[in-house]
Amino acid sequence: MEHRDLNTTLALEEKLTRWLHNDDERMHALRTAAKLDLPQWCLAAGFVRNLIWDTLHGFEYASALEDIDLIYYDAGVISEERDRDFEHVLRSMSNHPWSVKNQARMHKKIGVKPYHSVVDAMSYWPEVETAIGAKINHRQEIEIISPFALPLLVNTTVTINSKHPELNTAKNRAADKGWFKKWPKLVFKD
Template sequence: MNYESQIKDWLVRDPIRMKALAIASEKKLPEWCIAAGFVRNLVWDNLHELSSATDLNDVDLIYYDPRDCSESRDREIENDLKSISTLPWSVKNQARMHERNSDTPYISTEDAMSFWVEMETAVGAALDENGEITIVAPFDVERLFDFTITLNSKRPKRTDFEARIKSKRWLEIWPKLVVNA
């Protein structure tokens, strides 16, 4: 099975996610994608054959722009998105996120994603200049289809990992998942 093609097919069939991608695309942000639960939850919902999609708690629009790393720039983009859409936008420039995480500076959006707590969360989608879906996944997408939640070795604090699993109720929502740590 071509997992990336399957994700793209599920995205195309999801009008809310496609609208989010179209809106985000209009911002023309460098190295942007919508990541985390936007893709992860879509895959897990489909693998679990849920009768309805889980809610999008937030729409994580990430990008990489070292020219303006200010949090105020992110709020400006976020407020603009919220003025044209009712989606729960969350915008973060990955060029500054290394500071919050006490990492060395990231060199790209994909590099920043490679430091996320769970490897399955590090998957994003964007639209290219032709309107085609592209996938950003530093760990590939195959593991999303393995019914696993895997601790990233770059984030060795198992307590943070376990707290996220519990607070987000992943094992309750998607009971076939198995924790790999």
């Protein structure tokens, strides 16, 4: 990686970290999720992506957290019941709308080879910009997690992920969720 690219990535990571720190609701969710201390965990998808798009659109208040996707990777126990148990624990600590998914089993949903980590799983998500997460590490610092370079993610594009087996999924999700109405500066990028 060139020095300039590293500086850009570090600057974007600092910017994202600042945006998260300035959002009390997201910080509360991060601190709550950290208490579970799940392997390779992060709060991902719309949790970070929507904050980016809101901020780049100049919206003063971040989008409501309609659901909070807590993902983790544990190949030892992959039952959906375990994820529901974690959701119950999280809801007992906060009234956020939690959705917990062990990425060790999620490859079955789209029919690809088993994932070997959270980052590997994220690399198959339908839109590149959705494949971003954040966590609070053991040093109590925010850590940004993504299989893609931050300059690809911190913008107003919706990029179809060529690794996802169903390329229309991104366009269908964008339409179903009303992304282009909510964030009018967004553009599709193939």
